[in-house]
Amino acid sequence: MEKVYDMVIVGAGPAGIAAAVESYLLGIRNILMLEKDENHNATIRKYYKDNKRVDKDWKGQKVELDGNIYFLDGTKETTLDFFDEVIKAHGVELVTHTEVSKIEKSGEIFDVFIAGGSIKAKYVVVTIGRMGKPNKPEYKIPTNIKKRVGYTLDDCSEGEKILVVGGGDSAIEYAVDLSPKNDVSICYRRETFRRANPINQRDIANAIAHSEVRPILGVNISALEDEEGRVRVVYDEIEPEIYDRVIYAIGGTTPSAFLASSGIEEQDGKPVHxxxxxxxxxxxxxxxxxxxxxxxxxxxxxxxxxxxxxxINEHHS
Ligand SMILES: Cc1cc2nc3c(=O)[nH]c(=O)nc-3n(C[C@H](O)[C@H](O)[C@H](O)COP(=O)(O)OP(=O)(O)OC[C@H]3O[C@@H](n4cnc5c(N)ncnc54)[C@H](O)[C@@H]3O)c2cc1C
Structure with missing residues (x-):
């Protein structure tokens, strides 16, 4: 008979790891965690810059931890090491390079679909985050300059003229983080950074006041063009400008297609639960x-x- 897992977790970020580990601690066995990337916590790995400070009470939201995973303030690296240990210490099977496309229930059992087949489970927890698919600009990016346009700090080096596009927390963090070693501008279609958390609002205000980041506010971009391998940014309201690199931090969407194909209802961009x-x-x-x-x-x-x-523990038979 085909194996039926007690629990399959889709996505190995903090929420998925907690669902798996806390279940294990409550005595549930046969737990499988599926991760599409090469290792757990792809969001932390890809979107946090090296040595980034990681706050437990992020954005000033005080959260009392209810469970048994004693996560503390640290850095990107200590946080990843911490989750490494947590996974290894709690008998959770982690399979990487495995993207789940949809989930279907037939009778009492779920089919969790991956490339080439499906895995059976009694319970499924979807913890795929919101960063899997960063929003991309509507205009086309010419092929020649694609390697100079990104959505994370991954390919950034030093001494570059960089434009960060966006006005939320990630955009501000990117701009401020890059500013000591690069010539950084931030372009946002609104006039203020009011959407961002207070710490980031303070940091960007400081960086602008000290001419470390140049603000381009209330301005829209209509196109990117290839300027001999560099990026020519065409603005609606001001003259075009040339950059070595452009980084978009314009949010990530709820993976609506995934939710819809699994029959999970969405309201206001969030799954109903x-x-x-x-x-x-x-x-x-x-x-x-x-x-x-x-x-x-x-x-x-x-x-x-x-x-x-x-x-699940209360209802598990
Ligand atoms: C730049 C930045 C800085 C931040 N700093 C902090 C901080 O200091 N402190 C803090 O508490 N929070 C911080 N956050 C927020 C924090 O990272 C998130 O709230 C947290 O990671 C959410 O956890 P999650 O498990 O819901 O999702 P994620 O961490 O996004 O994990 C989702 C996982 O699912 C995987 N996945 C996605 N789709 C599939 C699929 N179809 N099949 C299989 N796997 C899939 C992804 O690869 C990923 O590994 C920051 C976020 C960003 C972007």
Whole structure:
């Protein structure tokens, strides 16, 4: 007979790891965590710059940890090491390079679809975050300059003239982080950074006041062009300018296609769930950033995972 896992977790970020580990601690076995990237925590790995400070109470939101994963302030590296140990210490099977495309329930059992087949499970927890698919600009990016246009700090080096596009927390963090070693401008279609958290608003105001970041506010971009291998940014309101690199931080969308194909109802861009993070499909849960419009955090994701584990444990036969 084909193996039926007690629990399959889709996405190995903080919320998924918590759902898996807390369930294990409550005595649930046969837990499988599927991660599309090469290792757990792709969001932290890809979107946090090296040595980034990681705050437990991120954006000033105080979160009391409910569960058994004692996550503390640290850095990108200590946080990744911490989750490494947590996974290894708790008998959770992690399979990487495995993207889940959809989930279907037949009878009491779920089919979790991956390339070339499906995996069976009694409970499924979807913790795919919101960063899987960064929003991209509507205009076309010429092939020649594609390597100079990005959505993370991955390819950045030093001494470059860089334009960061966006006005939210990630855009500000990128601009401020890059500014000591690069010539950085930030372009935002609105006039102020009011959407960002207070710390980031303060940091960008300081950087601008000290001429470390040049603001281009209330301005829209209509095209990117190839200027002998560099990026010519065509603005609607001001003259074009040439940059070595352009980084877009214009948010990530809820992976709506995934939710829709799995029959999970969405409202206002978020999956519908009850207080235990269970969707209308019994046994199918959502947790972490995917449940938040904005402002998720590692600690919040850990608490979601714990709540789900407790709920499943109570109902598990
Ligand atoms: C630049 C930046 C800085 C931040 N700084 C902090 C901070 O200091 N402190 C803090 O608490 N929070 C911080 N956050 C927020 C924090 O990273 C998120 O709230 C947290 O990672 C959300 O956890 P999650 O488990 O919901 O999702 P994620 O961490 O996004 O994990 C989702 C995982 O699912 C995988 N996945 C996606 N789709 C699939 C699929 N179809 N199949 C299989 N796997 C899939 C992804 O590859 C990823 O590994 C920051 C975020 C950003 C972008």
């Amino acid at each position: 009850d207080d235990n993070y269970e969707t209308a499909i019994e046994g199918l849960f959502v947790a972490g950033d995917i449940t938040q419009e904005s402002g998720g955090s590692i600690a919040l994701g850990l608490n979601h995972g714990y709540k789900i584990a407790c709920h």
